[in-house]
Every structure is written in structure tokens, then in C-alpha cells.
Amino acid sequence: MKLSLSLFVVGILLILLQTTFLHLLPLGPVVPDLILVLCVYWGLYHPTVGAALGSFLLGYSVDVVSSPILGLNAFAMSLVFLAVYLSSRSIWLHHPVVSSIVVLLASLVKGAALILVWTVFLSVDGFWTGAVRYILMEALVAAVLAPVVFALLRRGQAYVEQIRVTA
Amino acid sequence: MFAFLRKNQILLSSCCCLLLSLYILTAAARGQLKNDPIGPLLLWIMRPLQIAAQTTTNWIDEMENSYSMLTGYKAENEKLRERIQQLEVERDQLLEAEATNQRLQKLLEFRSHLPSGVVTASIIANSGSSWFKSCLLDKGSADGVHKGMAVVTPLGAVGQVVAVTARTAKVLLLADPNNGVDVLVQRTRARGIVSGSLDNGTILKYVKRSEDIQEGDRLVTSGFDGVFPKGIVVGTVVKVRKQTLGLFQHIEVMPAVSLARTEEVLIVKADVNQEKN
Numbered sequence: 464m465k466l467s468l469s470l471f472v473v474g475i476l477l478i479l480l481q482t483t484f485l486h487l488l489p490l491g492p493v494v495p496d497l498i499l500v501l502c503v504y505w506g507l508y509h510p511t512v513g514a515a516l517g518s519f520l521l522g523y524s525v526d527v528v529s530s531p532i533l534g535l536n537a538f539a540m541s542l543v544f545l546a547v548y549l550s551s552r553s554i555w556l557h558h559p560v561v562s563s564i565v566v567l568l569a570s571l572v573k574g575a576a577l578i579l580v581w582t583v584f585l586s587v588d589g590f591w592t593g594a595v596r597y598i599l600m601e602a603l604v605a606a607v608l609a610p611v612v613f614a615l616l617r618r619g620q621a622y623v624e625q626i627r628v629t630a
Numbered sequence: 631m632f633a634f635l636r637k638n639q640i641l642l643s644s645c646c647c648l649l650l651s652l653y654i655l656t657a658a659a660r661g662q663l664k665n666d667p668i669g670p671l672l673l674w675i676m677r678p679l680q681i682a683a684q685t686t687t688n689w690i691d692e693m694e695n696s697y698s699m700l701t702g703y704k705a706e707n708e709k710l711r712e713r714i715q716q717l718e719v720e721r722d723q724l725l726e727a728e729a730t731n732q733r734l735q736k737l738l739e740f741r742s743h744l745p746s747g748v749v750t751a752s753i754i755a756n757s758g759s760s761w762f763k764s765c766l767l768d769k770g771s772a773d774g775v776h777k778g779m780a781v782v783t784p785l786g787a788v789g790q791v792v793a794v795t796a797r798t799a800k801v802l803l804l805a806d807p808n809n810g811v812d813v814l815v816q817r818t819r820a821r822g823i824v825s826g827s828l829d830n831g832t833i834l835k836y837v838k839r840s841e842d843i844q845e846g847d848r849l850v851t852s853g854f855d856g857v858f859p860k861g862i863v864v865g866t867v868v869k870v871r872k873q874t875l876g877l878f879q880h881i882e883v884m885p886a887v888s889l890a891r892t893e894e895v896l897i898v899k900a901d902v903n904q905e906k907n
Binding site: 532 | 645647648653659663666690694
């Protein structure tokens, strides 16, 4: 639970990054979805109740900060966590490229979830063209960033566990 | 039952979260979500952090913008510098064209004072030896240039043609020791021969000791040598020395035409000269 809480704090920091520093990156309107990467990490390496709740809360936090409608990202992140958790038993991550692929697929799941929710609850002109573009770009950016974020999270996790053992 | 729940706690909690989020979504979409306890709390926690992060981001962004602006100024500066260089080249070309135009105009004007049958030529090469003072012109026998013709400019006499090919003519300059031009001192009409010398530049030879020659006297062609038309300026006396012994004075002359500053010349045909003389 402590680890999930730590990762939740990291998630809050990642939201801060997403809403501030990452806008400086020359990626146009696309903002790298680090929360998604964290949820995938959670689903793969720490599938706990705390992680499920953390994914939901982080998604909700994103909604609170930037979504036009509450629950949109909470739903998507919960779905991503669930999908990764269910498939985690058959995924053997040994290579950064595999983690990238998993994050890419997870991002597509998130995109599909958003489209689903969007079409049910919202209606926007020219939604499909924009949605497809954003989904693909977001997925690619997240996939590229995934190995780095995973490595950082692993290092952080090892550090936390070391402190726990020492204590 | 508990065993099942414990075994599938993650799956169940995930499904609960999904359902909860769907409920929130539906409620929010319908506008029924009046009291959201978590949102304000999250925002309250994140607000100071976000302010700090955004301030830092803005600072970084500002720095980046300043840097981009500076880079832009640098690029603009380079562009302007290139433009200035381009304009300077254009200006030089225009000035050069204007100078050429003026020179040619003078040459044309001067040409109108000369008898007809004058060939205009450009100097294409200077002497390749320090022993000889000569130059090469871009006109030759095909243009009607012949050996022995006089070469002049509006400023004065230059030399005479000593060798001709179809398209070039070699000119022996006044300053060459092998050259000699019959001249008159404009003020006193005293005669002499202007020639080059290896040690003293251009000199006026064979002027009697009794002749009144002063520094600054102008020398003009006499027309008696059958090469130069009469009255063409040859140079100015810069030094007069009467030796204790000997028949003649030692007179140094500054040629009227400096080859270094000459580009176009006129070649006066021999028969014309002869007519003149």
C-alpha cells in the first residue's frame, strides 16, 4: 500500500509535469501521457487494489485538472489498468521495446475508451479526424517515453524498497 | 465467498473503479454532479505545486523565447550583414560603371579632338619584366593597329606600338629606356627627347644648358617624330640639374599618364599622324 501511495504521489507529480513542463516540448498540441505509462507500470508490476484505486484517482485527477467532463480519464485509466493487469500474466517484459509496445497498445485502449465515452456523452464536430490523429500521436509519444519512465520508476521503487528493508 | 473476493480483489476493485467512473461520467454529463468532494481537495493540494511549476515553466519558456529571439536577431543580423555586403558590391559595381563611363566619355571627347581613324583599346596586361616598361592592348592588326602608332589618353601620351598580332598590340611606354618622344617645353618651346632611364625614371634629354627650364614646366609632343600628334601632354618637369660639365641639362620628368591608373587608351594611326605633321 505504501508503494502504491508513493506511486500515487509520483503520479501527482507527473500530472504537474504534464500540465506544465511538458508543454514546452515541441510536440505541437500533443502532451505526453505519463499517467498512462504509470498505470501500465502499475498494471504490469504492482497489480494491487491500491494500484487499481490509484489508477482511478490519477485519471480522476487529470479530469479535475483538465478534462471538460469528470470521469472521462478516470474511466480510461481504470480500463487501461484492468487491460494491462489481465494481460500481464502473458506478457514477459525483458526488453524496452516490448514495454514500448505494451504502452502503445495501452494508449490505443485508452483512446478507444475515450472515443466510446465521447460518442456516448459528448458530441463535437470533426471529432473522428481529430480523435484518430490525437490517439495515434499520443500513443506513439507514450510508447517512446515508456522505457525511460519505466526505468525511472523501477529505480525509484528499488530505492523505496531499500529504505523499507533498512527500516 | 471471502476467498473469492480475496482472490479476485484486484479485478473486482478495477471493475468497481470502472463502474464508479462511469457513474461519475454519467452524472457529470447530465449535470447531476453538484458536490464533488475529491476534485476541490485535489485542486487544493495541487494548486501551490502547479503555481510553482507553472512559474518555473513560464520562466523556462521566457528564457527559451528570449533565446529564440536572440537567435532570431542573430539570424536577422546575419541576413542584414549579407544584404549590406551585397549592396556594397552593387554600389562598387555602380561606382565602377560610373567611373568607366566618365573615363570613356573623356576618351570620346578627347577622341573628337584627334584626327579620324583612331582605335580605342583596353590594356589587358602590363610588363612582365622590370627591365622593360610596356603593356599589352586588346586590339591588333585586325583592328587596324600597326607598328609605330602612338598610344595616348586624354591625360597625355602613353607610348608607341612596337609589336602587333591580329588581336593584340604591344606598347612601349614613355618610361622605357628604349623609347623616345620628341617634345617641346610648352612655356619656352625648347625641344628635347623624353625617354625612360633605368635609374632616374623618365628624363628629358638633349636640352641645351642655355635653355630656360623650370620645375613644373609642361612638356608636349612636338609632332616631329612622326609618331605622336602635336600638342599631346607628355609630362611635367620635376627636377632640373645643370651639370658643371657637358652640353645638356639633366631634367627629370613626371609622366602625365600613370599606367597603373589607366585602363583604356587611344591608338592613333601613323598615317593620320603623318597627315598631322
